Amino acid sequence: MCPISVALVDDHPLMLAGLTEILRKQPTFSVAATGSSADDILDIGLRLAPDVFIVDLMMPGNIFDVIAKLVEKIRTKILVFTAMTGSDYAVRALNAGASGYVLKGSSAQELLQAIATVHRGDMFITPAFACKVIEELKIASLKKMTGTEVKLSIREGQIIRMLLRGFTNRQIAADLQIGEKTVKNYMTILMQKLNARNRLEVLLAAQKLEGGTDPIQRH
Template identity: 60%
Template sequence: MTQISLALADDHPLMLAALVELFRNTDEFSVVATGTNADDIFEIGLRSGPDVFIVDLMMQGNVLETIPKLVRCGGKTKILAFSAMSKCDLAIKTLDAGASGYVLKGSSPHELIEAVKAVHRGEIFITRELACKLVEEQRIAPLRRLAGAPIKFTSREDQIISMLTRGSTNRQIASELKIGEKTVKNYMTILMQKLNARNRLEVLIAAQKLANEREQFSRH
């Protein structure tokens, strides 16, 4: 069985030790490196190239600036934020910066393990409690405004939305569709306008919500 390689970054020694112990107690994972600040995240990401990097957000340095730098340069590495902060705005900023998941530190070990597996598969994972808050607080008003207005996507827009739901970065989308990254950004701007969304995460939530509503409508 191929193991998922992990790197872990947290500036609390007890938390870091607990994470190492959790993942070293299963054959599914191998811990290849640990760090305690934002600089470590970038250096370890480039040097070790883990499959998944679990990072605390409140460490020395600017983690939110480090995440997109590593995503651009770190190849296959997926970033999973592991934070005590349950603010929706912070979660949105983190995912918009390029992280593939956001898990609260109050979550169970099982949920954290499932989150690692999900982002490794290319999915976006958000702690259920926080995901509910995001949908309620960030999307209710815009979705109500959109409810009576049919939205049509081009085939290319549908392709991009599908890849976004799999956790693909702009670079990966551009590579698979054989278009430029600038073109992908242009499509993202169009999707944000169509869905009345402010960022990448809101595009996903709005598109998925609309798809579910249309599916339910078609059954009646």
């Protein structure tokens, strides 16, 4: 099995060196490239297409625009690794296309877990910070879902209920006896139907719908 290729972009040389050293000691990861600005993210992504990017937010350039551009152009996962603890920063990053948000100060093991999690298609947020982010996303989701009627197929309804029970894409695929790629396709459809930009917004919209505040029509 090929190691997960990771690109590291941070404008603090010591932090960049430390992250590089941690990853190089792990046989399941390889360091594809390093950079120090938002422009480096786009350049590295288009040249090397690493599996996962680890990026800081506070760097030269518009990091949010770059994240949005990159995920549109190539199949890569963006994991934000930052000291910014404002939930608004996390929401902006996730809405731009990031798959994870880890606070600096987290353990090396948590960071490695986050990389593996986003690589397999799931979302990761530092647990101690997740409640603030979820609340912020919930407010935005409720505003978007007001007065909306959503029609879900039987299969989509099954997936929604599994999401509410905390199932990952892999677990959903195994339980329904379908391919993991098929589950991802359903997630894309659900994001469109629920007007959601990411997995967390799908979950929040599903919680609201299942709670009975908006009608769900299944066919």
